[in-house]
Amino acid sequence: MKLKTLLAAAVVLLACSSLNADSLPMKSVNKASEVIDAAVAAHGGAEAIGNLKSLVQKSEFVNIATGQSRKPGPPYDRAQSSNVNAIDLENEVFFTHNAGTGGGFDFDNGTLINGEDSWQLDYRADTAAPLLEPDFDTQSGPFIRVTPALLMKQLQARRGQSNWLGVAEIDGRKHDVITLVMEVGPALGLYIDQETHMLTRMERVLPPFGQVEYHFNDYTTIDGIAFNRKFELFVNGDENLVIDIQRTELNVPLNQYTSVPANLRKVAAIAPDPMSTNEVKEGVFLIGGNGTYAMFVEMQDYVVAVGGTQTVEASIGEMRKQIANKPIRYGVLTHHHNDHVPGAAAYAAEGATIVTFRENEAVVRAAAGDDNATLEFVEDRMTISDGSRTVELYNIGPTPHAENMLIAFLPQEGVIFEADHFPQPPNGVIPPAVPATVAFAKALDELDLDYQVIIGAHSPRVGSAADLKSALGQKSTAP
Numbered sequence: 001m002k003l004k005t006l007l008a009a010a011v012v013l014l015a016c017s018s019l020n021a022d023s024l025p026m027k028s029v030n031k032a033s034e035v036i037d038a039a040v041a042a043h044g045g046a047e048a049i050g051n052l053k054s055l056v057q058k059s060e061f062v063n064i065a066t067g068q069s070r071k072p073g074p075p076y077d078r079a080q081s082s083n084v085n086a087i088d089l090e091n092e093v094f095f096t097h098n099a100g101t102g103g104g105f106d107f108d109n110g111t112l113i114n115g116e117d118s119w120q121l122d123y124r125a126d127t128a129a130p131l132l133e134p135d136f137d138t139q140s141g142p143f144i145r146v147t148p149a150l151l152m153k154q155l156q157a158r159r160g161q162s163n164w165l166g167v168a169e170i171d172g173r174k175h176d177v178i179t180l181v182m183e184v185g186p187a188l189g190l191y192i193d194q195e196t197h198m199l200t201r202m203e204r205v206l207p208p209f210g211q212v213e214y215h216f217n218d219y220t221t222i223d224g225i226a227f228n229r230k231f232e233l234f235v236n237g238d239e240n241l242v243i244d245i246q247r248t249e250l251n252v253p254l255n256q257y258t259s260v261p262a263n264l265r266k267v268a269a270i271a272p273d274p275m276s277t278n279e280v281k282e283g284v285f286l287i288g289g290n291g292t293y294a295m296f297v298e299m300q301d302y303v304v305a306v307g308g309t310q311t312v313e314a315s316i317g318e319m320r321k322q323i324a325n326k327p328i329r330y331g332v333l334t335h336h337h338n339d340h341v342p343g344a345a346a347y348a349a350e351g352a353t354i355v356t357f358r359e360n361e362a363v364v365r366a367a368a369g370d371d372n373a374t375l376e377f378v379e380d381r382m383t384i385s386d387g388s389r390t391v392e393l394y395n396i397g398p399t400p401h402a403e404n405m406l407i408a409f410l411p412q413e414g415v416i417f418e419a420d421h422f423p424q425p426p427n428g429v430i431p432p433a434v435p436a437t438v439a440f441a442k443a444l445d446e447l448d449l450d451y452q453v454i455i456g457a458h459s460p461r462v463g464s465a466a467d468l469k470s471a472l473g474q475k476s477t478a479p
């Protein structure tokens with residue numbers, strides 16, 4: 001909700017209660033203000049917090065890949081990354097750099113928000129792409145939300161919009177719960193210990209993901225301000241992220257972070273990616289937008305759809321403009337990851353047979369939201385043919401990304417559709433291969449498929465065998 005809307009709501013509330021000092025909203029705001037004063041004092045004091053102008057933190061992250069592990073169920077895979085965040089609050093400059101591995105990917109990238117001079121940095125591809133609509137509040141929000149001192153600054157500045165919600169007990173200790181509404185995003189519920197006045201927990205509800213819970217642990221004092229050394233994030237009760245904060249620097253210049261390294265090639269900005277339909281070969285359509293796509297293959301009497309991302313429902317709508325009256329007989333899901341099964345619901349609604357692996361049945365049925373959805377299980381391969389056109393499905397798993405992974409191959413057209421193994425940017429430079437790409441290329445070799453075109457679940461780009469070769473031929477340095 002925007003600040004203005006909230007202010008308007010507050011004005012209405014105040015008007016209704018005739019500005020009575022004992023009215024519920026007034027009591028709530030006043031009580032929140034008392035809690036904020038005590039919390040700011042406990043975290044270093046109004047002066048020290050007020051004088052905090054810039055902050056640099058270096059951390060080690062452990063990501064727990066809930067819904068994104070190699071297997072469908074727990075225990076989930078853990079991936080390590082290192083992170084640098086640097087913020088200059090007065091000049092609205094923010095820099096973040098993340099390097100690590102996970103899910104068969106190596107990544108080493110950054111974002112610099114500095115007014116007109118804002119960039120998306122890829123240290124693996126050695127490229128820097130300008131950010132056309134840099135947004136300091138949105139980009140710096142995740143760092144602010146995991147940093148108590150920065151949350152205290154937010155509370156100081158926005159106390160008029162904070163409410164006291166009540167008292168809750170955590171680990172046998174009483175906490176006051178107050179709200180904080182930042183410039184962007186849903187309201188946060190902050191738990192302030194009634195004795196120590198320290199921030200120990202925070203919560204927010206983020207549809208459609210559910211409840212996100214922040215735990216701030218192991219405080220220490222640096223230059224008079226309290227900083228936590230440990231942080232944990234839970235999503236719907238499942239551990240999702242553990243941060244080990246290694247270094248904290250206050251009020252230092254950010255010069256070393258605010259220029260694009262000389263060795264990075266400046267490339268074109270990443271353009272907006274609206275819904276589009278691309279007829280890759282006659283009767284073979286790649287349809288999607290905003291980074292997710294599905295392939296539709298027109299057979300004599302029906303359609304075969306491949307891909308399970310959230311675009312499927314909208315993409316089916318677009319497909320109907322090309323193929324008006326043939327039913328979707330098969331809806332093929334590439335793998336069990338939580339961003340590759342939402343399409344199951346759209347396929348179930350179409351009355352299609354959902355093609356997946358037996359191991360993924362529970363995940364797929366949950367995503368389909370329909371216990372009576374028709375599922376067909378693939379083991380190693382499956383062929384769908386109407387006598388004139390053929391769609392071949394192959395399990396290329398296990399790969400570093402998933403235990404079981406389907407790709408589709410159209411032998412007559414030489415087209416391959418894949419998910420999450422050959423990341424192709426919408427335009428420009430193909431980055432160096434990640435371990436998942438190496439496994440994908442090896443599988444294509446072993447299957448001895450004769451292909452010319454590679455399209456994917458996350459790119460509108462129509463790639464080629466040469467593009468895959470170029471990815472494999474580049475240096476692949478682990479961060």
Ligand SMILES: [Zn+2]
Binds near residue numbers: 335340401420
């Ligand atoms: Zn995946």
